[in-house]
Amino acid sequence: MEPPVRQSGAAPVASADPAFDAALAADDAFPGRYDSVAAMELTLRDRLIDQASDEVRLAAGPGSSSRARRLTMSALESWGLGGHGEVAVQLVAELVANAVRHAGGRTFGLRLIRRQGCLRVEVRDPSRALPCLILGDVDDEGGRGLQLVNHLSQRWGADLMSHGKSVWFELRVRETG
Numbered sequence: 001m002e003p004p005v006r007q008s009g010a011a012p013v014a015s016a017d018p019a020f021d022a023a024l025a026a027d028d029a030f031p032g033r034y035d036s037v038a039a040m041e042l043t044l045r046d047r048l049i050d051q052a053s054d055e056v057r058l059a060a061g062p063g064s065s066s067r068a069r070r071l072t073m074s075a076l077e078s079w080g081l082g083g084h085g086e087v088a089v090q091l092v093a094e095l096v097a098n099a100v101r102h103a104g105g106r107t108f109g110l111r112l113i114r115r116q117g118c119l120r121v122e123v124r125d126p127s128r129a130l131p132c133l134i135l136g137d138v139d140d141e142g143g144r145g146l147q148l149v150n151h152l153s154q155r156w157g158a159d160l161m162s163h164g165k166s167v168w169f170e171l172r173v174r175e176t177g
Contacts (some may be wrong), residue, residue, distance in 0.1 A: 041067070045074045048112055055109035057125060058099045068096045068110050072121065077110050084173050087152050088121060094145035095096065095123035095167050103127035103164070111166075118154075118170045126164040 019162040048056045048071055057072065058064055076085045092110070099108040103125035113120040133146045149156050153169035 028132060029132075032163065036053050041070065041074070045071050045078070045129070047071075047073045048096050048110065049078055049134055055111040055122070057107045057109055060108050064108070065093045065096045068092050068123075071110065072112065076119075079114055081114075081173050084119065084171055088119065088171060090167070091149050091152060091171075092121055093168045095121070095147055095169070098131060098145055098167065099123050099125040102129070102131075103165075109166075117172060117174070119173045120168055121171075122166045122168040124161065124164060126165045128160055130160070131167055163164055 012043045029071045044056050044058075047053045058067055058071075069092055072089050073082070073085045076082050076088060096110075097107075098106065105126035109122070109124035111122040111124065113122070131146055133150055135147075136144055146156075149169050154172050155167040156167075158165050
């Protein structure tokens with residue numbers, strides 16, 4: 001599958017993630033023609049901050065976490081919630097890493113829901129296996145992601161969906177004026 005190309009017909013524009021390019025080109029919501037990777041991400045960000053939108057689909061693979069972090073930070077800044085970005089992007093990275101590592105899907109969904117005083121972030125994947133909070137030993141290389149989510153978020157959980165699950169967290173937020 002070809003990556004998105006410039007509308008002028010110039011050289012193809014590709015991101016650093018070929019899986020993302022293929023998933024984006026296959027997405028019916030995107031005509032597949034962008035001037036740059038930044039334009040692709042701006043379109044994704046606009047879909048993410050549209051509260052009527054269900055989710056943004058991203059390719060699962062190398063670069064997934066960084067793209068999800070950038071989109072989350074951009075959405076928070078557009079809402080005047082950039083001061084909550086450091087915690088939010090860290091927790092997004094943990095949930096995305098789990099979705100990519102454990103779910104086995106080619107894509108995952110990212111959804112941000114903004115309510116009065118609350119930000120809810122959901123990462124959706126095709127697996128119906130629910131995550132478990134484990135207490136790892138100090139020498140363990142992994143297993144601390146959900147511990148971070150548990151300690152840094154106001155609440156977190158997982159909901160089974162008709163096709164997979166949604167793992168989410170909520171942060172108490174205050175808009176900066």
